[in-house]
Amino acid sequence: MKIKKFRAVDSQQAMRQIRAEVGPDASILTCYQVPEGIEFVVAVDAPSLQQLPSAAVDVSAPARQKIDSAKVAGPDADMNTLRQELGSMRALLESHMQRLVPREGDAVRIAGMAMDSLSQQGFSEQLQQRLKALLPESAQEQDWQLALDAIETLRKACYDLQLRVLEHVARDKACVYQDRACHGESCPLAAGFYDRLPAARAEAVSRRWLSHEVIRDISSRHTICPYYLSQELAKWSDVFVGDCNYYFDMSALMYAYTVINEWRVTVLVDEAHNLVDRARGMYTASLDSRALVEARDVAPRSLRKTFDRCWEVWHRSYRDQIEPYRIHEVIPEDLLKSLQRLVSQITDHLSEKPAGNDGLLMRFYFEAMLFIRLAESLGDHSLFDVTVDDPTDPTTETTLTIRNILPAPFLANRFRAAISTTLFSATLSPVDYFKDMLGLPETAQFLEVAAPFKAEQLQVQIDTKISTRYDDRPRSVTPICQRIATQYTARPGNYLAFFSSYAYLQHVHDAFQRSHPSITTVAQRSGMSEQERASFLSSFTDTSAHIGFCVLGGAFGEGIDLPGNRLVGAFITTLGLPAKTPVNEEIMRRMQVRFGRGYDYAYFYPGLQKVIQAAGRVIRTETDTGVLMLLDDRYARSEAIRMMPGWWEISGMA
Numbered sequence: 001m002k003i004k005k006f007r008a009v010d011s012q013q014a015m016r017q018i019r020a021e022v023g024p025d026a027s028i029l030t031c032y033q034v035p036e037g038i039e040f041v042v043a044v045d046a047p048s049l050q051q052l053p054s055a056a057v058d059v060s061a062p063a064r065q066k067i068d069s070a071k072v073a074g075p076d077a078d079m080n081t082l083r084q085e086l087g088s089m090r091a092l093l094e095s096h097m098q099r100l101v102p103r104e105g106d107a108v109r110i111a112g113m114a115m116d117s118l119s120q121q122g123f124s125e126q127l128q129q130r131l132k133a134l135l136p137e138s139a140q141e142q143d144w145q146l147a148l149d150a151i152e153t154l155r156k157a158c159y160d161l162q163l164r165v166l167e168h169v170a171r172d173k174a175c176v177y178q179d180r181a182c183h184g185e186s187c188p189l190a191a192g193f194y195d196r197l198p199a200a201r202a203e204a205v206s207r208r209w210l211s212h213e214v215i216r217d218i219s220s221r222h223t224i225c226p227y228y229l230s231q232e233l234a235k236w237s238d239v240f241v242g243d244c245n246y247y248f249d250m251s252a253l254m255y256a257y258t259v260i261n262e263w264r265v266t267v268l269v270d271e272a273h274n275l276v277d278r279a280r281g282m283y284t285a286s287l288d289s290r291a292l293v294e295a296r297d298v299a300p301r302s303l304r305k306t307f308d309r310c311w312e313v314w315h316r317s318y319r320d321q322i323e324p325y326r327i328h329e330v331i332p333e334d335l336l337k338s339l340q341r342l343v344s345q346i347t348d349h350l351s352e353k354p355a356g357n358d359g360l361l362m363r364f365y366f367e368a369m370l371f372i373r374l375a376e377s378l379g380d381h382s383l384f385d386v387t388v389d390d391p392t393d394p395t396t397e398t399t400l401t402i403r404n405i406l407p408a409p410f411l412a413n414r415f416r417a418a419i420s421t422t423l424f425s426a427t428l429s430p431v432d433y434f435k436d437m438l439g440l441p442e443t444a445q446f447l448e449v450a451a452p453f454k455a456e457q458l459q460v461q462i463d464t465k466i467s468t469r470y471d472d473r474p475r476s477v478t479p480i481c482q483r484i485a486t487q488y489t490a491r492p493g494n495y496l497a498f499f500s501s502y503a504y505l506q507h508v509h510d511a512f513q514r515s516h517p518s519i520t521t522v523a524q525r526s527g528m529s530e531q532e533r534a535s536f537l538s539s540f541t542d543t544s545a546h547i548g549f550c551v552l553g554g555a556f557g558e559g560i561d562l563p564g565n566r567l568v569g570a571f572i573t574t575l576g577l578p579a580k581t582p583v584n585e586e587i588m589r590r591m592q593v594r595f596g597r598g599y600d601y602a603y604f605y606p607g608l609q610k611v612i613q614a615a616g617r618v619i620r621t622e623t624d625t626g627v628l629m630l631l632d633d634r635y636a637r638s639e640a641i642r643m644m645p646g647w648w649e650i651s652g653m654a
Contacts, residue, residue, distance in 0.1 A: 004021075004022075004351065005351075006018055006021075151163065151165055151239055162208060163208065163238040163239050164205070164207070164208050164210065164236065164237045164238050164239070165208065165209055165210060165237065165238065165239040165241065166210045166215075166230065166233050166234060166237035166239065166240050166241065167210065167211045167212050167215075167241045167242070168230050168231070168234060168240060168241065168242035168246065169212045169227075169230070169242075170243065171227045173212070174212070174215075174216070174225075174226045174227035174230065175226075175227060176189060176216075176219075176225075176226065177189065181359065182225075187225070188223065189219070189223060189224055189225040189226075190225055193224060193225060193228065196222050196223060196224045197224065197229070197232065199222055200218055200219065200221075200222035200224045200229055201229070201232060201233065201236070203218055203221075203222070204218050204229065204233050204236075205233070205236050210230075210233060210237065212230075215229060215230050215233070231253065234253060234254065234257065235257060235261075240254060242254075244269055244275065244278060245278070245282060247267055247414060248275070248278070248279060248282060248411060248414050249279075249282035249283075250282060250283060250370065250373070250374075250410075252414070255414055255417060258417050258418070259417055264419050265417065265418045265419060266418060266419060266420050266421070266422075267414075267415075267418045267420070267421040267422070268421075268422050268424070269421070269422070269423050269424065270424045270425075271424070271425055271558070271559065272423035272424055272425040272428060272434075273425040273426075273427045273428055273434075273609055273613070275407075275411075275423070275438060276407065276434070276437045276438065276606075279404070279407035279410065279411055279438070280403075280404045280405065280407055281404075282404075282407075282410075283374065283382070283404035283407060283410050284374075284382075284401065284402060284403050284404050285367065285370040285371040285373075285374045285401070285402050286367070286371075286399055286400065286401040286402075287339075287364075287367055287368060287371050287399070287400045287401075288397060288398065288399040288400070289311070289314060289315075289397050289398045289399070290397050291360070291363070291364050291367065292307065292310065292311060292314065292364060293311070294360045294364070295307070295358075295360050295361045295363070295364035295365075296308070296311070297360075298358035298360050298361050299346075299358075299361050300349065300353070302345075302349065303342075303345055303346065303349060306341060306342050306345050307342065309338060309341075310338040310339060310341075310342045313332075313334050313335050313338040314335060314338070314398070314400075317332045317334075317335050318386050318388065318398050319394060321386060321388050321391065321398075322391045323388070323391065324387065324388055324389075324391060325385065325386070325387050325388075325582055326385065326386055327383055327384070327385045327582065327583075327586055328384050328385065328386060329384075330378075330384070331375050331378065331384055331400075331402075336372070336375055339368055339371065339372055340372055342368065343365065343368050343369055343372060346361070346365050371400070371402060374402040374404075375402060377409075378402060379409070380406070380590055380593075380594065381404060381405065381406040381407075381408065381409045381410075382402055382403060382404045382405060382406075383401075383402070383403045383405060383583065383586055384400075384401070384402055384403075385400075385401050385403060385582075385583070386398060386399070386400055386401075387399040387401070403583065405583075405586075405587045405590065406437065406590075406591075406594075407437065407438060407439065408436065408437060408438055408439030409439060410439075411438050411439045412439035412441075415438075415439065415440065415441060416441075426612070426613070426616055426645070427609045427612050427613055428446070429643060430605065430643070431446050433597075433600070433601060433605050436594075436595055436601075437601070448646075450647075451645065451646070451647045452622050453619050453622065453647055454647065455647055455648065455649040457619050457622075457624060457625050457626070458618060458619050458625070458626055458627070458628055458648065459626070459627040459628070459651050460627075460628045460630070460644075460648050460649065460650045460651055461627070461628070461629050461630070461650070461651055461652050461653070462629075462630045462632075462633075462635045462636050462650060462652075462653045463479075463483060463629065463630070463631045463632070463633075463653075464633040464635075464636050464653050465479065465633070466479050466480060466483070466573075466631045466632055466633065467632060467633055467634075468500070468504075468573050468574045468575075468631065468632045473504060473507075476573070476631075477507060477508050477511050478511070478515075480508055480571075480573055480631055481508065481511050481512045481515050481516065483571070483629060483631060484497060484512065484547065484571055485512070485515070485516045485519065487569065487571075487627060487629065488519055488547065491568060491569070491627070492545045493545050493565060493568035493569070494540045494541075494544055494545060494546060494547075494548070494562070494565065494566055494567050494568055495546075495547045495548070495567070495568065495569045495570060495571065496547075496548045496550055496556065496567065496569075496570045496571070496614075496617060497547055497548070497549050497550065497570070497571040497572075497573065498550050498551070498552040498557060498570065498571065498572045498573060498574075498614050499549065499550070499551060499552060499573050499574065500551075500552055500573070500574040500576065500577075501551065502524075502525070502526050502551060504573075504574075505523065505524070505549050505550070505551060506523070508549070508573075509521065509523050509549045512547075512549075519546070519547060520545070520546035520547070521546060521547045521548070521549060522536060522539055522546060522547075522548050522549070523548070523549040523550075524536065524548070524549060524550045524551055524554060524555070524556060528555070533555050533556075536548065536556070537556070537560060537562070540562050540566045540567060541566060542564060542565045542566060543565075552572065552574060552576045552610050552611070552614055553576060553610040553613075553614075556617075557610060557613055557614040557617075558613035558614065558616070558617075560617060561620050562617060562620065563620040563621050563624055564621070564623075564624060567617060567618060567620075567626065568618070568625070568626045568627070569618060569626045569627040569628065569629070570614060570615060570617060570618050570626075570627075570628055570629070571629045571631055572611055572614055572615060572628070572629070572630055572631065573631045573632065574607075574632060575604075575607045575608065575611060575632060575634055575635070575640070576606070576607035576608065576609075576610035576611045576614075577603045577604070577606075577607035578602070578603055578606060578607065584602055584603065585602075587601070587602040588601070588602035588603065604639070605643075608640060608643045611630075612643070612644065612645065615628050636653055
């Protein structure tokens with residue numbers, strides 16, 4: 001891949017230059033505001049990842065105006081940002097770099113009731129024009145059948161409209177050769193990718209149901225990468241099933257396609273209460289000095305002086321920080337300029353020598369580009385903090401982080417680009433919190449659907465004699481063990497007990513095993529593999545009887561189904577409040593300034609959402625019965641009770 005820069009006074013002139021020299025299938029890697037106007041970086045000798053026709057690549061008049069007038073520094077610079085987003089993805093493939101795999105979404109659960117609601121809103125007419133449905137993909141299992149059932153409901157509601165449905169899985173799940181790099185010299189499925197793409201794509205588009213298994217089968221026959229084939233097929237599908245990052249993050253594939261192609265997109269997000277934390281991660285970037293040094297060591301000699309100058313500025317900026325962690329108001333201008341200069345020179349280097357670049361160099365390159373982009377939009381929606389490994393060591397490692405705490409300024413554009421967005425969750429409450437945090441429009445409508453469950457199905461009890469506040473936890477161990485054992489003896493069966501941390505979990509679990517050795521227990525541990533998590537859940541059968549000790553907000557706190565006798569009760573020992581850290585304290589301060597609800601937004605609401613999600617594991621069907629014990633006196637407060645589901649009835653307080 002060779003790279004060439006184009007500069008022009010506006011995007012229209014730049015596009016004419018690019019088409020004249022490169023052709024309509026140019027791969028635009030980046031787009032930046034420069035003093036002269038607009039600078040595009042274009043791959044001139046590699047097939048475009050998008051393979052867009054000329055009309056699709058052209059920028060419409062309204063969109064062009066956005067590019068011409070936008071400042072890179074603002075999150076509203078849609079098209080300017082968009083070109084960079086597409087560039088990152090193209091450069092990722094064509095420069096032989098495997099980027100970190102984004103976190104997966106949660107399990108897909110689209111209910112027939114929700115689909116009927118969409119149909120009543122005129123969803124079928126939108127589909128007839130062009131439907132793009134974005135559904136989240138499971139983090140632990142691809143629950144494809146549930147998505148298919150939902151789509152089948154849509155097809156019936158739309159007079160059997162034929163939809164091409166694509167399931168797009170993360171790269172680590174799609175990759176056939178996990179030990180190979182993403183380029184033709186390493187991976188046989190990358191070699192000659194674009195030569196074999198037309199035939200593979202032609203076979204794929206003849207299908208209507210493009211599940212992960214179908215994509216893998218087609219890819220195998222054509223000896224082509226299944227992940228990038230699936231990415232290409234996103235442009236040929238009516239329904240896209242994938243993780244929410246494909247629409248909402250900084251380099252969102254489906255958002256980029258939506259804006260460039262002027263698609264009419266409907267976005268569906270399940271388990272949408274997770275979008276706050278997910279989006280915070282999407283708009284957070286870190287750089288550590290170790291990565292800078294490692295990239296410098298493998299970089300060509302022509303880049304090392306620039307690396308050294310960047311290191312000098314970096315070290316000088318934070319050598320006087322005596323605290324291990326500090327939040328800074330601004331990023332030093334000379335440090336940012338030094339990083340920008342380094343990224344620019346690496347880009348020039350790649351234009352001359354695209355092959356043979358070490359993965360450490362490429363990883364730092366992409367991380368630095370993301371950091372710079374977020375630095376240019378730094379505001380009160382994000383923090384800039386510096387972590388020093390050893391403040392007493394002048395040569396110690398440091399980590400620079402731009403940490404998003406309020407996703408709303410970034411997500412608002414995503415919502416505006418869609419003709420409609422529907423968020424599903426059992427815990428989208430309070431309404432104001434999610435409107436403020438996600439940047440939902442003022443016109444957003446919240447619909448609370450009556451639960452299909454009855455109060456008599458779930459016995460809810462609050463133990464007001466137990467305090468699980470941090471200072472009280474040592475004294476809470478014995479009464480918690482007694483409460484769990486008493487309930488188990490009264491009704492033997494399968495239970496889950498949730499704790500705020502692994503340390504607290506282990507402390508209570510050890511004590512419970514000593515005091516009640518006859519009761520079988522299993523315990524979650526940190527870093528469990530997918531197979532280990534599956535084994536943990538498989539121990540909960542219709543005939544088993546034991547207690548599972550889990551972490552609140554972890555893998556077993558939501559998105560799992562243990563109906564009937566597989567789970568008859570749960571014990572929740574804490575309010576799930578986030579730990580008191582400098583970051584959370586700063587979040588509280590800023591949320592107080594902006595919304596007047598600092599403690600609630602930083603601690604109380606996120607904590608209670610975890611509790612309600614965990615409690616929801618007990619009753620999964622209309623025939624389930626069970627018990628929920630809330631073991632902390634703070635659950636009896638009115639503000640906590642107001643957040644509990646309306647169908648609950650508290651049967652007693654001890």
